Amino acid sequence: xxxxCLVEKLKSTVSGVSKIIPTNPSLPSLSGILIATHDGKxxxxxxxxxxxxxxxxxxxxxxxxxxxxxxxxxxxxxxSIPGQQVTLEMNGQVxxxxxxxxxxxINVLPSEEFPVIKDMFEGAAMTV
Numbered sequence: 001x002x003x004x005c006l007v008e009k010l011k012s013t014v015s016g017v018s019k020i021i022p023t024n025p026s027l028p029s030l031s032g033i034l035i036a037t038h039d040g041k042x043x044x045x046x047x048x049x050x051x052x053x054x055x056x057x058x059x060x061x062x063x064x065x066x067x068x069x070x071x072x073x074x075x076x077x078x079x080s081i082p083g084q085q086v087t088l089e090m091n092g093q094v095x096x097x098x099x100x101x102x103x104x105x106i107n108v109l110p111s112e113e114f115p116v117i118k119d120m121f122e123g124a125a126m127t128v
Contacts, residue, residue: 001037001065002089005057007099010086011078017046017053018071029113032068035088037061045117046071052117065090068109077104 017033025031025048034045042057067090083099090096095106 001035001067002062002087003037003042003059004062004085004087005042005059007078007081007083007086009057009059010088011081013044013055013057014071014075014078017044017055018075020046020048020051020053021071022048027113027115029068029109029115031070031072032109032114033071033074034066034068034111034114036066037064045114047115047117049115054117066111067095068111068114069095069106070109073106077106 014033021033022030030048032046036043036045040061042059042061043054044057045052045054047053077097080102081097081099082102086097086099086102088095088097090108093108095108097104097106
C-alpha cells in the first residue's frame with residue numbers, strides 16, 4: 001500500500017475518526033485506525049463495536065492495501081508533520097510516513113484482527 005495526500009486532510013481525518021476509539025479497548029485492534037486504499041480512494045475507519053466512523057481522504061493511490069495503525073501514535077504524529085504533502089507506504093509490518101523534511105515509521109497492528117464492519121451505507125445512514 002502506498003499513497004500521497006495533503007497533510008491537512010490526513011490530520012483532520014485521523015483526528016475525526018480517532019475520537020471514537022476507546023481509552024482501554026477490549027481488543028488491541030480497537031485501538032487502531034484501519035486505513036484501506038481501494039479504487040483510487042483512501043478510507044480511514046475506527047470503531048468501538050457500538051459505533052463506527054468512516055471517512056475518506058482524497059489523494060493519489062499508488063498501490064492498494066489495508067493496514068491497521070495505532071490511532072494514538074498516528075494522531076500525535078500527524079499533528080507534527082511539516083509540509084503540504086505526505087506519503088504513507090507499507091513495508092512489511094512497518095508503515096513509513098514521510099515528506100521532504102520528515103520521516104517516521106510505525107509498527108502496525110494485524111489488520112485481519114480489525115472487526116468486520118458491514119457496509120455503513122446499507123440501510124439507514126447519516127451524513128454530516
